[in-house]
Amino acid sequence: MDLFDVYSLFDIVPVKAEGCYLWDDKGNKYLDLYGGHAVISIGHSHPHYIERISSQLKKIGFYSNSVKNPLQKEFANKLGRVSGLDDYSLFLCNSGAEANENAFKLASFHTGRNKIVAFEKAFHGRTSAAVAATDNKKIVAPVNAGHEVEFVAFNDIVKTEEVLSKKDVAAVIIEGIQGVGGVNIPDDDFLKSLKTICRKYGTLLILDEIQSGYGRSGKFFAFQYSGTEPDMVTVAKGMGNGFPMGGVLISPDIKPQKGMLGTTFGGSYLACAAGLAVLEVMENENLVENAKQTGAYLMKKLKNSISYKELKGRGLMIGVEFSEKISDLRFQLLNEKRIFTGISGTNTLRLLPPLTLSEEQSDCFTDNLCALLNSS
Numbered sequence: 001m002d003l004f005d006v007y008s009l010f011d012i013v014p015v016k017a018e019g020c021y022l023w024d025d026k027g028n029k030y031l032d033l034y035g036g037h038a039v040i041s042i043g044h045s046h047p048h049y050i051e052r053i054s055s056q057l058k059k060i061g062f063y064s065n066s067v068k069n070p071l072q073k074e075f076a077n078k079l080g081r082v083s084g085l086d087d088y089s090l091f092l093c094n095s096g097a098e099a100n101e102n103a104f105k106l107a108s109f110h111t112g113r114n115k116i117v118a119f120e121k122a123f124h125g126r127t128s129a130a131v132a133a134t135d136n137k138k139i140v141a142p143v144n145a146g147h148e149v150e151f152v153a154f155n156d157i158v159k160t161e162e163v164l165s166k167k168d169v170a171a172v173i174i175e176g177i178q179g180v181g182g183v184n185i186p187d188d189d190f191l192k193s194l195k196t197i198c199r200k201y202g203t204l205l206i207l208d209e210i211q212s213g214y215g216r217s218g219k220f221f222a223f224q225y226s227g228t229e230p231d232m233v234t235v236a237k238g239m240g241n242g243f244p245m246g247g248v249l250i251s252p253d254i255k256p257q258k259g260m261l262g263t264t265f266g267g268s269y270l271a272c273a274a275g276l277a278v279l280e281v282m283e284n285e286n287l288v289e290n291a292k293q294t295g296a297y298l299m300k301k302l303k304n305s306i307s308y309k310e311l312k313g314r315g316l317m318i319g320v321e322f323s324e325k326i327s328d329l330r331f332q333l334l335n336e337k338r339i340f341t342g343i344s345g346t347n348t349l350r351l352l353p354p355l356t357l358s359e360e361q362s363d364c365f366t367d368n369l370c371a372l373l374n375s376s
C-alpha cells in the first residue's frame with residue numbers, strides 16, 4: 001500500500017533524538033530549532049518522560065472513559081496549578097484541531113448560537129469547524145464550508161465589535177500568537193477589549209494556545225501578557241512532547257452536561273503519564289523562564305547580527321521576516337548547516353525550538369545563519 005501523498009518531504013530520516021538534537025540514518029547530527037512543529041517542549045527523549053511513560057505502560061496503558069482514571073484528575077490539578085488557571089476545568093482529547101472543534105461545540109451549546117468570528121491569517125486546524133475558521137481557502141473543502149464564519153482584520157476592535165453587536169456570534173477564536181500566519185502578536189489592549197466586548201454581546205472568547213502555549217512565549221500562555229480572561233483555552237502540541245494530546249480549559253461559568261462532549265482515546269493513562277511528565281520537567285527545570293530568557297537572548301543576538309525586514313515573537317516563538325523568499329535559506333540551513341527551522345508563508349523563518357534551548361545553541365544557530373546570509 002502506498003502512503004497518501006500529502007506532504008512535501010525533506011530527504012532526511014531521523015532515527016534518534018536527544019535534547020535539542022536529532023541524528024539521521026547516516027549519522028549526521030542536527031540542531032532542532034523547529035521542535036517537530038512546536039511539539040517538543042521539554043526536549044527530545046527526556047529521561048523522566050521516558051521513565052514515566054514506560055513505567056505506566058507496564059501497569060495499564062488504556063481503558064475507556066467509562067471508568068475512573070485518577071491520573072486524569074492528577075493531570076488536571078497539576079495543569080491548573082502550573083498554568084495559573086486553577087478554577088477552570090479540563091476536557092482532554094487528542095489533537096489541536098480536536099480541541100478547537102470541541103471548544104466551538106461547547107460555545108455553541110452554551111450560547112445557542114452557531115456563528116464563529118476568527119481573524120485574518122488565522123490557523124486553527126484541519127477538522128470541520130476548525131478548518132472553516134482557518135483563513136486559507138485552499139484547505140477548506142466544500143463539506144467544511146457550511147459553517148458560518150466571519151474573518152475580521154487582526155487587532156481591529158472596532159470591526160470586531162460591529163460584528164459581535166448583532167448578538168448572533170457563539171465564539172471569537174484567536175491565537176495567543178499567530179503561528180502559521182507569520183508570528184503575529186495580538187496587541188495586549190486588543191485582547192483585553194476583546195473579552196470586554198465578548199461579555200457585552202454574550203459571545204465566548206476562545207484563546208487558541210496550541211502553538212503559543214505551554215511556556216513557549218515565556219509565560220505559560222501567551223495571552224497572560226494581556227491579563228485577559230478567556231472563556232476557553234485550547235492546548236495540544238507541547239502538552240505531550242510528542243505523545244498525541246489535546247485539551248480544552250473551560251471557565252467555571254460554563255457548566256457541563258453528561259454526554260455533551262466525548263472521546264475514545266482522550267485522557268488515556270499513557271497520555272496523562274506523558275502530560276504529567278512534561279509538566280514535572282517544566283517545573284523542575286524552570287523551562288518557562290528559560291524560554292523567556294533564552295528567547296530574549298536569541299532575539300537580541302539576531303537583532304545585532306543580521307539584516308531582516310521584521311523580527312517578531314515572544315520567548316521561544318520567533319519569526320524573522322525577510323524581504324525575499326527564504327525557501328533556499330531554510331534548505332541550506334538544513335542541508336549545509338544541519339539546523340532544522342520552520343517557515344511561515346514564504347518570507348518568514350519561524351523558530352520553535354524545545355524550551356530547553358541554551359544560549360550556546362542559540363549562538364550556533366545565529367552564527368550559521370549569519371554565515372549563510374553573508375555568503376549569498
Ligand SMILES: Cc1ncc(COP(=O)(O)O)c(C=O)c1O
Nearest residue numbers: 095096097123124125179210211
Ligand atoms: C494555532 C494552531 N491551532 C491548531 C492547530 C492544529 O493542531 P493539530 O495539528 O494538532 O490538529 C495548529 C497546528 O499547527 C496550530 O498551530
